[in-house]
Amino acid sequence: MAGVTTEKRSRARPLSPHLQIYRPMINMVMSILHRISGAALYFGSLLLAVWLLAAATGPDQFKFVNWLFSTWPGIIVLVGYSWALILHMLGGLRHFIWDTGRGFDIGTVDLLGWATAVLSVLLTAALWIYIASQQGWFAAWA
């Protein structure tokens, strides 16, 4: 490969087809979302670390972080974080099924992809409905 970079290129070389060439399909979309959600969770780990750090630092710091997480931007970030976590977890479970050598026919691949997408939204919604009822948000609106 070293020779390729030093050679003078007389004309543009053909490129291999990339993402924009292909019609999006569910397994491709879920694969991309698995990586994006993984990267989001990587930085999202700061949320738990900051919460723990604030609690270990003192009552004022803990109160401040709890307030931060209860603001609208805070809640939106936490909803996004929990969705990424659930999506990435379901995607991982799907990979565990594939690791056994099963579920590689197109029908099952499509089914698993859609199941991951739909279940991730339903589970995130269920989680936040539970949190809302536990925090008394419904009572506040009524």
Next chain:
Amino acid sequence: MGMTTPLKRARGLGSAHEGADHFIKQRVTGAIIVVLSAFAIGMIVHLAGADLATVKSTFANPLVAAALIALILATAVHMRLGMQVIIEDYVHGEFSKMLLLLANTVFSGAIALVSVFAVLKLSFEG
């Protein structure tokens, strides 16, 4: 050459000079995280908005603290390996790749260290 089999000669000669170690670690930590995060999500939802005394008394239970620390450590390994793959896929300059891989290790390690220390401190104070 000699008595070595073709498989023996090929082992460790992949681009990463290692075998399935990465693949297996990612799955083992993934399975641990599935179990422990189900517990952690339940616990955190119940502690959301709680005062510091409640958090400390919850963490004072050794099993709770141990489960959280196990989750933090498994997560640190898992996220480091995952981000390593992303960096290796998209960053091709040798220097910038090494720099990002180093930053990846530092970030994952720092998250784990800070989180584990905080859990221990809260647990001992509870």
